[in-house]
Amino acid sequence: xxxxxxxxxxxxxxxxxxxxxxxxxxxxxxxxxxxxxxxxxxxxxxxxxxxxxxxxxxxxxxxxxxxxxxxxxxxxxxxxxxxxxxxxxxxxxxxxxxxxxxxxxxxxxxxxxxxxxxxxxxxxxxxxxxxxxxxxxxxxxxxxxxxxxxxxxxxxxxxxxxxxxxxxxxxxxxxxxxxxxxxxxxxxxxxxxxxxxxxxxxxxxxxxxxxxxxxxxxxxxxxxxxxxxxxxxxxxxxxxxxxxxxxxxxxxxxxxxxxxxxxxxxxxxxxxxxxxxxxxxxxxxxxxxxxxxxxxxxxxxxxxxxxxxxxxxxxxxxxx
Numbered sequence: 001x002x003x004x005x006x007x008x009x010x011x012x013x014x015x016x017x018x019x020x021x022x023x024x025x026x027x028x029x030x031x032x033x034x035x036x037x038x039x040x041x042x043x044x045x046x047x048x049x050x051x052x053x054x055x056x057x058x059x060x061x062x063x064x065x066x067x068x069x070x071x072x073x074x075x076x077x078x079x080x081x082x083x084x085x086x087x088x089x090x091x092x093x094x095x096x097x098x099x100x101x102x103x104x105x106x107x108x109x110x111x112x113x114x115x116x117x118x119x120x121x122x123x124x125x126x127x128x129x130x131x132x133x134x135x136x137x138x139x140x141x142x143x144x145x146x147x148x149x150x151x152x153x154x155x156x157x158x159x160x161x162x163x164x165x166x167x168x169x170x171x172x173x174x175x176x177x178x179x180x181x182x183x184x185x186x187x188x189x190x191x192x193x194x195x196x197x198x199x200x201x202x203x204x205x206x207x208x209x210x211x212x213x214x215x216x217x218x219x220x221x222x223x224x225x226x227x228x229x230x231x232x233x234x235x236x237x238x239x240x241x242x243x244x245x246x247x248x249x250x251x252x253x254x255x256x257x258x259x260x261x262x263x264x265x266x267x268x269x270x271x272x273x274x275x276x277x278x279x280x281x282x283x284x285x286x287x288x289x290x291x292x293x294x295x296x297x298x299x300x301x302x303x304x305x306x307x308x309x310x311x312x313x314x315x316x317x318x319x320x
Contacts, residue, residue, distance in 0.1 A: 015034070041099055092150065123146050124144070151193075152204075183213070187208050189231070205233075206230070207231050225263065268296075270296050271295075273294060
């Protein structure tokens, strides 16, 4: 019943083998071997049949291997100057054309322009709350997700050049029952990403993540304001964390009420291959001049204070 509820509420097919109730007095349930899927042809019966077929074949599909060359250079006179090594990385096989709805590509009545995925999760521990469900915030209060493997297939995604992207118009409309998690923790997350324009597949992983709040209406905003996320993108380390200050702690920064900013996050990505930028942009201008290389990203993201944040009356009067 819970799997049917999650499937109906999220629009994503959810199947799990077993559910354990370790602490029923605390409303906790642990789901084992969860399969989460979003595809054009993705009914439960076909997914179960596909999983049984893989089990008979001895496990998941055989992974492919992608070579990634990394140049190693040093100063003049060094013995290893100009040397390189070939790094072979395993990637999961792509989703089948049938699952992606290639047979419906010419059918204007069926929308296939969205990200599809198949994820296998070792365990999901959730805390249920009927009170939050009555308030329209979803049945799940918090969750801990461990051991995620799978693919994220975005090859069907396309943009209409005659319709410029309008963030305000594309903003999701809130609905009663949208989930609002009070806490989300992720451990051991690794998926293979397939991008549009025949871009090479690459892996994206999260070693650990602690997200104090995750709302369906403000999903990307809450991800950026996470306490910490560490992982790898295409073999390059990245982190999202709260920057530290030598004179005060992060907790003291949060308690500072005289600032108009509530908090700040720092995003770092080290040594990403330049073809990621070239694939997501038009091959004109300076970007098209670069044949190969790597780039680093350091971004400080400031978040304004919410209107419902607690503040002293003097601060409110000064602002007025």
